[in-house]
Amino acid sequence: MIKFLNKKRNQKDLEEIRTFICSGCFFEGNISIGEGITRIDGEIQGNVKGEGGLLVGENGIIRGDVNVKKLMLYGQIFGNIKAEEVELYSGSVVKGNIKTKIIYIERGASINGLCETEISEVETS
Numbered sequence: 001m002i003k004f005l006n007k008k009r010n011q012k013d014l015e016e017i018r019t020f021i022c023s024g025c026f027f028e029g030n031i032s033i034g035e036g037i038t039r040i041d042g043e044i045q046g047n048v049k050g051e052g053g054l055l056v057g058e059n060g061i062i063r064g065d066v067n068v069k070k071l072m073l074y075g076q077i078f079g080n081i082k083a084e085e086v087e088l089y090s091g092s093v094v095k096g097n098i099k100t101k102i103i104y105i106e107r108g109a110s111i112n113g114l115c116e117t118e119i120s121e122v123e124t125s
Helices: none
Strands: 002-005 014-021 026-028 031-033 037-040 043-045 048-050 053-056 061-063 066-073 081-088 093-095 098-105 110-112 115-117
Parallel strands (some): 053 066, 066 081, 081 098, 093 110, 098 115
Antiparallel strands (some): 002 014
């Protein structure tokens, strides 16, 4: 098991990486992920979905749609993204639309598509 600490955003919680697809690996087909973090440093040709988090490393490439709880992107995604939380770091590339509740975009990230954030309704009393 690998532990991941997100130092860039000063998060103090450790999240567990449960699945790792290493650099140089190629996977063709759809992937369903569970709880915890799945890290991809290789190339995926297919859709990725699930209830857990997805970390795409600098060498990671996904050619398909992504639908996960949380996405941390350092690599490239060529497809649409739907997640509760999206973090795009310097050097990351998205060619597709993003739909999310929360988005963090670091300087140097690239998006070629539409970005839609859900607006929380404010209660008036």
